[in-house]
Amino acid sequence: MVKIAIDSERCEGHGRCYSLAPKLVEPDDLGNGRVIGDGTVPADQEDNARQAEGNCPERAVLLEET
Amino acid sequence: MADRPPVRDWATDFDHTDPTWVADPYPIWDELRQACPVAHSDRYGGAWLPTRHADVAAIAYDTDDFTSRSVVVTEYRPPNLAPRGIAPPITSDPPFHQGARRMLLPLMSPQVIAKWEPSTREYCQSLVHELAGREVVDAATEYAQHIPVRVIARMLGFPEDDADRFRGFVHHVLEDVTLPLELRLPGMQELFEYLRDQVKDHIDNPRDDLTTALLNADMGGEVADLSHVGGTIALLLLAGIDTTWSAIGASIWHLASHPEDRDRLVKEPDLLPTAVEEFLRAYAPVTMARLVKHDMDWHGCPMKEDDWILLSFPAANRDPEFFVDPDEVIIDRTDNRHAAFGLGIHRCAGSHLARMELRVALEVFLDAFPVFHLDDPAAVKWSAGQVRGPRTLPVHIG
Numbered sequence: 001m002v003k004i005a006i007d008s009e010r011c012e013g014h015g016r017c018y019s020l021a022p023k024l025v026e027p028d029d030l031g032n033g034r035v036i037g038d039g040t041v042p043a044d045q046e047d048n049a050r051q052a053e054g055n056c057p058e059r060a061v062l063l064e065e066t
Numbered sequence: 067m068a069d070r071p072p073v074r075d076w077a078t079d080f081d082h083t084d085p086t087w088v089a090d091p092y093p094i095w096d097e098l099r100q101a102c103p104v105a106h107s108d109r110y111g112g113a114w115l116p117t118r119h120a121d122v123a124a125i126a127y128d129t130d131d132f133t134s135r136s137v138v139v140t141e142y143r144p145p146n147l148a149p150r151g152i153a154p155p156i157t158s159d160p161p162f163h164q165g166a167r168r169m170l171l172p173l174m175s176p177q178v179i180a181k182w183e184p185s186t187r188e189y190c191q192s193l194v195h196e197l198a199g200r201e202v203v204d205a206a207t208e209y210a211q212h213i214p215v216r217v218i219a220r221m222l223g224f225p226e227d228d229a230d231r232f233r234g235f236v237h238h239v240l241e242d243v244t245l246p247l248e249l250r251l252p253g254m255q256e257l258f259e260y261l262r263d264q265v266k267d268h269i270d271n272p273r274d275d276l277t278t279a280l281l282n283a284d285m286g287g288e289v290a291d292l293s294h295v296g297g298t299i300a301l302l303l304l305a306g307i308d309t310t311w312s313a314i315g316a317s318i319w320h321l322a323s324h325p326e327d328r329d330r331l332v333k334e335p336d337l338l339p340t341a342v343e344e345f346l347r348a349y350a351p352v353t354m355a356r357l358v359k360h361d362m363d364w365h366g367c368p369m370k371e372d373d374w375i376l377l378s379f380p381a382a383n384r385d386p387e388f389f390v391d392p393d394e395v396i397i398d399r400t401d402n403r404h405a406a407f408g409l410g411i412h413r414c415a416g417s418h419l420a421r422m423e424l425r426v427a428l429e430v431f432l433d434a435f436p437v438f439h440l441d442d443p444a445a446v447k448w449s450a451g452q453v454r455g456p457r458t459l460p461v462h463i464g
């Protein structure tokens with residue numbers, strides 16, 4: 001199983017995560033990424049989660065495989 | 067632009083306004099990355115140029131050793147207006163920067179920008195409508211240039227007929243950088259007088275627009291003073307126009323010279339957002355600057371207080387240590403942590419707006435002109451200075 005999280009210390013609001021994985025991450029009112037729910041990534045969203053991780057310029061999207 | 071001696075050696079005498087750099091900077095950065103990743107120049111009173119992604123990132127993240135007091139390399143050093151600088155938040159350092167940025171971010175968030183998409187599309191459609199039927203058009207001056215000017219003027223609530231004046235201000239501040247201060251001041255003065263009148267009008271007649279919102283925005287529990295708001299509005303005009311125009315133009319230039327990519331986007335419009343990121347990476351239009359805060363040895367470079375750093379996000383985006391095949395434009399590139407909008411606390415506050423304008427501008431252009439190519443590749447002219455994009459772009463659409 002994969003979990004997605006955002007390191008709010010590193011996130012600067014580039015918005016790649018919520019564009020690429022809109023079911024997993026949403027923008028807050030400053031445009032920073034915010035995880036929807038508890039971050040559990042459904043199997044059909046794993047590809048989106050990986051894209052969000054691979055496109056964040058600040059390396060603020062964290063994926064944890066359990 | 068003033069005449070300047072040609073560059074003798076890129077590692078020790080670089081100049082980003084040299085015609086060789088303006089025509090094609092990428093081979094210069096490749097050469098430097100291999101030999102001397104941080105170049106130096108005595109020009110502009112002393113300047114350094116990092117070319118690797120790791121070095122650009124380290125400087126962007128290091129606000130203790132580098133200041134954003136001025137982000138445009140010129141022949142003179144700007145007065146020290148710390149902590150705010152002349153155009154907050156881009157010229158502000160921490161801790162002041164955070165509040166100045168926070169007052170702007172909610173006004174430029176993706177949710178707010180989405181509301182401007184339909185009118186942006188309509189405007190782009192009206193532009194292509196005007197061009198349709200012609201054989202050759204200048205996609206830079208007759209299309210790309212108009213889009214960001216119109217959109218930001220509407221958002222700020224400024225008269226749309228003043229578009230030509232905004233373009234004049236922007237050109238002066240961002241492209242006439244080799245002129246001495248005496249020649250730069252009158253143009254700046256004119257810009258500030260124009261903005262003062264607009265702000266005054268908004269104070270007297272508040273309305274539902276970005277200028278009024280900025281006048282009322284919360285800056286650490288109170289509203290920001292007038293010169294702060296004026297500086298931020300100047301920044302929105304200056305930072306939003308040349309940059310986005312350049313990104314739209316460079317993308318059209320690419321598509322006009324790569325028919326296979328153009329055809330693919332016509333057939334697979336869903337790929338456009340991914341392609342837009344790749345155009346932003348490969349043709350990143352914006353280079354920033356920092357000033358060194360104090361004498362230091364930085365990774366072996368003897369940096370002096372007030373030396374410039376030419377902070378090249380475009381060079382970082384072409385670093386082979388960071389990107390696979392960086393000089394290939396791969397419109398379906400999946401991993402693309404590009405730094406076109408900067409890194410760290412100054413990440414472009416207009417990035418959501420810029421991305422929307424770029425995507426819509428390309429979508430409308432491709433829809434209207436599914437087949438187009440460069441009319442005369444040698445006639446394409448690129449801007450000099452820290453914002454790079456085509457300023458003349460004759461495209462055959464007929």
Ligand code: HEM
Pocket residue numbers: 126134137155156157167214218301302303305306307309310313350351352353354355379405406407408409411412413414415416417419420421
């Ligand atoms: C493709 C178009 C654009 C590009 C490539 C771009 C690039 C950049 C970059 C690299 C920075 C970082 C500055 C630094 O590190 O010193 C920046 C900052 C900024 N940009 Fe943009 N920009 C674009 C469009 C816009 C637009 C449309 C606006 C607004 C109308 C805008 C407003 C700003 C502001 C306000 C900042 C300062 C943020 C801060 O200091 O906290 N930009 N931009």
Ligand code: SF4
Pocket residue numbers: 006010011012013014015016017018031032033055056057058059060061
């Ligand atoms: S892509 Fe990265 S920096 Fe941007 S909002 Fe998402 S987590 Fe934050």
